[in-house]
Amino acid sequence: MAGRLEGKVALVTAAGQGIGRAIAAAFAAEGAVLLATTLHPEDLDGLPAARRIGLDVTSTAAVDALAAQVTRDLGGIDVLVNCAGYVAHGSVLDCDEEAWDLSFDLNVKSMHRTIKAFLPGMLARGGGSIVNISSGASSLKGAPARYAYGATKAAVIGLTKAVAIDFIREGVRCNAICPGTVQSPSLDGRIAALAARTGQDEEAVRASFVARQPMGRIGTADEVAAAAVHLAGDESAFTTGTTLVVDGGWTL
Template sequence: MRLKGKTAVCTAAGQGIGRSVAEAFLREGATVHASDLDAEKLRGLDSLGDVHTTQLDVTDGQAVAAYVDSLPAPQVLFNCAGYVHHGTVLDCDDESWDFSFNLNVTAMHRMIRGLLPSMRDAGGGSIINMSSAASSIKAAPNRYVYMASKAAVIGMTRSVAVDFIRQGIRCNAICPGTVESPSLEGRIAELGRSVGGAEKAREMFIERQPMGRLGRPEEVAALAVWLASDESDFVTGTTQLIDGGWSL
């Protein structure tokens, strides 16, 4: 019950890391406001605790504004919505660039801007942004706009941290390596079409992990719980790597 008495807002909570974090927050006693583009994926969370689920397109500025206005002041904001574009600069047209930044960066900006005032006025809280080891930390091939957007998340995180450090707001970024998720399965299937099958593609993702395995969503969720809890009260503005040594 490390989050007992706290209210947490979680985006992209329907599957993968977002789902695991929402479940972990509920198990730790938080009241969770969970949203996802596909509301059906939020089913079952109510069996774990006090949860309020909402269908939300975080790229819709008006929808986000209405959503945050309906929420009580949270103590935790977990920004998870994101998209991995595959390709180099030559594969990234304006539409791909705009979509990646709208989902990976602007959506977080809107959630933070909308909820930070009430968090601050209620005594402070913890903002946790999903970035990636593939950003300003580690270069990954064929991840041009993804890396650019996730590096922007790190800059945004540090800016919020330094601007509101004396107002009770902590802001940190989680930077995972390769983690088992529906998103990864999609990338494995895509890569498999060019390398001789999904099994070969999966092996390639595993081979780049020094630990010899992929990360688990539950491992990222455990880090998110710590950042959300009072145990990390002296931690802000950090990039928390959880990548199995990939960035070494």
């Protein structure tokens, strides 16, 4: 099936790499008018986007300014995908206030900023779809050494349900995707950091990530992107406030 997002204006945050880039590319392939944003716009090179935009999602002023510009130029958006995130390592004993605050600012408050800025335009257009990237490591499952990260991703699920219920009669749907371990530059970085910290070989660390997956493999960003296309499009018109788990059975 093709053209499932034909004519829809879609904005994706953190579209420079990994899951965000896969979602942005899938949206463009499905006919969306794609607004791809990331902190470093050079990372968007090669992405078939209508607009490539540098955006710091931790800046309320920057998010509000972009929303105002998009409203002026395009009349708002139909789809918002919140993909920006940060993985803090360690237990509660390893987590200082700086790491806690950064985790919540980037993983949760950034979604608050974008939703608050772009939702009025969605309402003016008669509705829309918001897709938030959460994680299996959240209220669904505890993961070792993911104290701050798991707390933020649980908050994303709560935020998603709150937006969904508040605007359910106004045509705006809000859903979350909860990926398991997915191959990405971010995963490569975490594997390298863990190997350096523990003195293990990187391949041994990677094997440990694979071993915890019931399917026996790590997921792909394209598999998460397929879920995002479904939630963004009209085929999921009766779906809101849900958590769509794409984790190879990790949270079973």
